[in-house]
Amino acid sequence: MANPLKTEVIRLYKNLLYLGREYPQGAAYFRQRLKSAFMKNKDVTDPEKIKQLVARGDHVIKELEALYFLRKYRAMKKRYYEPEK
Amino acid sequence: MSGRVLVGVKRVIDYAVKIRVKPDNTGVVTDGVKHSMNPFCEIAVEEAVKLKEKKLIKEVVAVSCGPQQSQETIRTALAMGADRGIHVDVSGKDYENLGPLQVSKILAALAKQEDAQLILLGKQAIDDDCNQTGQMTAALLDWPQGTFASEVSLEGDKINLVREIDGGLEHIKINTPAVITADLRLNTPRYATLPNIMDSLMNNETELHKPNHRTSLCVGLIPLFETVAPEDMQGGTDRSGAMLRHTVLQSGLGLHTRSLVVFSIGIGKNKTKLGTV
Numbered sequence: 001m002a003n004p005l006k007t008e009v010i011r012l013y014k015n016l017l018y019l020g021r022e023y024p025q026g027a028a029y030f031r032q033r034l035k036s037a038f039m040k041n042k043d044v045t046d047p048e049k050i051k052q053l054v055a056r057g058d059h060v061i062k063e064l065e066a067l068y069f070l071r072k073y074r075a076m077k078k079r080y081y082e083p084e085k
Numbered sequence: 086m087s088g089r090v091l092v093g094v095k096r097v098i099d100y101a102v103k104i105r106v107k108p109d110n111t112g113v114v115t116d117g118v119k120h121s122m123n124p125f126c127e128i129a130v131e132e133a134v135k136l137k138e139k140k141l142i143k144e145v146v147a148v149s150c151g152p153q154q155s156q157e158t159i160r161t162a163l164a165m166g167a168d169r170g171i172h173v174d175v176s177g178k179d180y181e182n183l184g185p186l187q188v189s190k191i192l193a194a195l196a197k198q199e200d201a202q203l204i205l206l207g208k209q210a211i212d213d214d215c216n217q218t219g220q221m222t223a224a225l226l227d228w229p230q231g232t233f234a235s236e237v238s239l240e241g242d243k244i245n246l247v248r249e250i251d252g253g254l255e256h257i258k259i260n261t262p263a264v265i266t267a268d269l270r271l272n273t274p275r276y277a278t279l280p281n282i283m284d285s286l287m288n289n290e291t292e293l294h295k296p297n298h299r300t301s302l303c304v305g306l307i308p309l310f311e312t313v314a315p316e317d318m319q320g321g322t323d324r325s326g327a328m329l330r331h332t333v334l335q336s337g338l339g340l341h342t343r344s345l346v347v348f349s350i351g352i353g354k355n356k357t358k359l360g361t362v
Contacts, residue, residue, distance in 0.1 A: 011280075018279040022101075065276040075100055076124055076269050079211075 005050045012057040013038060019064045024071070088143030090133045091201040092167065093192060095123040096151055096158040097212040112181075122158045124274075125207025127165070128267040131274040132237060133205050134166035141239045142202065144168045148195060150188050152176040156291055163285035164277035170291035171195060179306045184213075187306045189221035195294075196226060201262065203244075208233055208266040219266035229259040233268040 013034070020030030041053055098104065099119040106113055122130075133145045147162035149155040150173040159170035173191050175183050196204055209216035223230035231237075235254065236247035239261075248255040249268045 015279050061278075068276065069273060072100060072124055073269070073273075076211075080269070 005047060005054070008054050009038075009050070012054055012061075015061055016057065016064075019061060019068075022068055023064075089199055089201045090136065090142050090145050090203045090205055091192065091196055091199060092126070092130050092133045092145060092147050092162065093188070093204070093206040093218065094126040094130060094147050094149045094158050094162045095207070095210045095212075096120050096149060096155045097123045097210050100124060100211055120154065120157075122161050123207050123210045123212075125209060125211070125267055125269070126158075126162075127207075127274040128269065128271050129205040129207050129265075130162050130165050130167060131272045132234075132265075132267055133203075134275075135272065136237075136239065137166070137168075146171060146199060146201070148173065148192065150175050150183060150191055152180055159291050160282065160285045161277045163291075164281035165275055171199075171294060172291050173294045175306065182306060185215045185217035185221055189218050189225055192218070192222045193225040196222075196262075203261060204228075204264045206264065206266045208268055219264050223264035226262070226264070229263045231257060231259055231263060231265045234265050235268045235270045237265060237271065 016034050017031065020034060021027045023030035044050055044053065097120065098113070098115065099121045102119050104113050130145075130147065133142070136142045137145050145167040146169045147159050147167040148171045149159050149162075151158075152175065156170075156172050159167075159172055163170055173195075175187075192204060192206075195201070204219075204222060206219045206222070208219065219232055220230060222228075231244065231246040231248060233249040234246050235249045236245075238245045242261045244259050244261060244263055244265070246257050246259060246265070248257060249270070
């Protein structure tokens with residue numbers, strides 16, 4: 001019995017794993033945390049609950065993208081621009 | 086009006102990587118080092134894609150000059166929303182000699198070939214920090230230039246531009262076709278997500294050009310610079326010692342000059358080292 005939400009969950013996991021390659025504390029650290037976060041909810045069967053969890057994952061993706069952007073922006077600003085008074 | 090925008094993207098060592106100098110001092114270590122798109126080029130791509138989303142232009146073409154791996158950078162640009170990629174294959178010795186002038190010649194030739202309306206570039210690359218490609222491309226094409234743009238808006242065949250200059254902002258209006266280089270605050274580039282990268286792999290829209298191939302661009306890549314290792318360091322002139330001797334001799338301490346112990350070691354021409362006075 002294939003759960004229609006299964007592909008959604010796998011997609012989320014893959015995307016997060018990809019994003020984790022740039023994680024400041026290292027990809028290995030991120031992968032471990034990511035896996036444990038998914039494993040913690042492996043017994044969830046309620047579709048509503050799964051949807052909620054996937055939405056939370058998507059939110060984490062947004063947060064990570066924002067984190068990476070800010071990190072790069074700050075690095076560039078520090079290297080190329082005068083500090084603001 | 087072709088509505089086509091050429092965006093230059095450069096593959097550089099990732100900004101977060103700690104740079105190491107090669108043991109023979111001829112450059113920096115690039116093998117096995119993470120590379121990514123130059124952050125300022127990302128801003129340029131984002132601006133072009135934004136203009137396209139506003140339907141002010143029709144096509145975004147990402148151009149990169151460099152070896153095979155440059156295609157990864159083009160793919161990132163495609164994942165960010167560029168329509169098509171052009172990879173100008175420059176490898177080996179040519180790549181080592183590739184500087185802003187050569188790149189601007191390639192870009193100028195491509196702009197004519199593609200009938201581009203606008204060239205968007207990053208203001209500088211974070212590896213060589215030249216900050217010249219945009220300016221030289223504009224000069225070669227004899228197009229107006231808007232450098233260090235922090236705001237761009239298209240108005241018919243005119244471009245309203247806000248430039249970041251020392252001590253403030255400058256508002257200018259230029260005609261198209263034009264060359265624009267992006268500053269840091271122009272926009273916030275989107276992240277090339279995994280699904281988009283996969284899509285760009287599926288429909289690889291990248292053309293290959295050889296810079297000096299007869300049927301291609303006909304741009305000669307004449308090297309301008311030569312890298313030479315610095316000569317072995319030998320003793321230079323110890324300014325303070327020389328100054329001191331000069332002062333002493335000038336100040337009429339003639340009696341004491343004989344008692345001054347001046348070590349003068351001549352090494353080569355004009356290289357005198359003065360020891361203890």
